[in-house]
């Protein structure tokens with residue numbers, strides 16, 4: 001397996017607590033999947049009502065956030081991707097997102113800070129349109145979330161934003177048969193180029209936030225790539241088509257919850 005490495009440079013004024021929380025994996029997290037719960041949606045029971053049924057959704061450390069891009073300082077942390085070149089996935093629509101569940105052991109990340117390191121296993125990736133995170137006040141056409149879980153239950157999510165441009169070939173096989181909201185199939189997709197889902201070179205930002213869907217579990221370590229990737233107009237249209245209409249007046253994206261500047265770590269991503 002080829003490794004994709006990210007070295008994390010802590011920025012000036014970095015919140016040490018965020019890194020400690022990252023290593024300690026504060027508390028077990030649940031609700032990894034984006035839902036299936038009928039009590040919430042993106043319309044009548046939309047984001048502004050979620051806290052009524054899921055109190056954590058009203059918390060102080062919620063996601064998504066507007067990432068204010070800032071100049072990074074030097075630090076000593078590193079994030080290493082270890083994804084299989086290709087893997088079989090199971091694709092389904094849980095009525096909130098299109099999700100691809102990966103096989104156990106197909107992908108993992110390791111976060112190293114000083115002498116300590118912690119690994120997270122890739123569980124699934126899924127999509128939002130438009131994007132949930134913003135970079136310096138700008139949202140994008142779509143966003144992919146790669147959800148990882150550590151042995152102690154703590155979560156680390158890598159967010160990749162997409163704009164209209166070149167076709168995303170890593171997603172071609174999945175996009176061949178994208179399940180609609182009322183489609184209950186579990187679709188086996190073989191030989192998905194897992195490693196290609198993450199770009200070879202990029203910068204990213206780290207902050208501590210939450211799941212962007214109920215139960216909005218907090219203490220999630222977010223790594224939002226600064227490099228905006230692309231999908232073709234056709235790929236974006238297919239995704240938007242699924243998450244549009246009366247049930248999705250604003251797509252399947254939760255609005256920005258806050259702006260993050262101080263508690264942000266710059267991440268330098270590169271392939272070995």
Ligand SMILES: [Zn+2]
Nearest residue numbers: 126128145212
């Ligand atoms: Zn998500």
